């Protein structure tokens with residue numbers, strides 16, 4: 407959608423290079439490791455910079471994160 411990408415462009419300019427921004431593809435690739443890191447009690451935000459920020463702003467990936475986390479947690483408790 408055009409409105410969405412315009413908004414993202416504006417956000418990128420506002421945030422600048424100090425805030426690492428990843429896309430859905432990268433987010434998806436790293437989500438496994440991110441969840442593992444979270445559940446292991448490590449600092450997932452440091453290991454995967456930009457991912458938490460992406461989850462904040464991306465409902466689709468947030469949902470993916472939630473369900474992956476639930477899956478991994480259920481797997482671990484067995």
Ligand SMILES: [Zn+2]
Nearest residue numbers: 430433464467
């Ligand atoms: Zn996303």
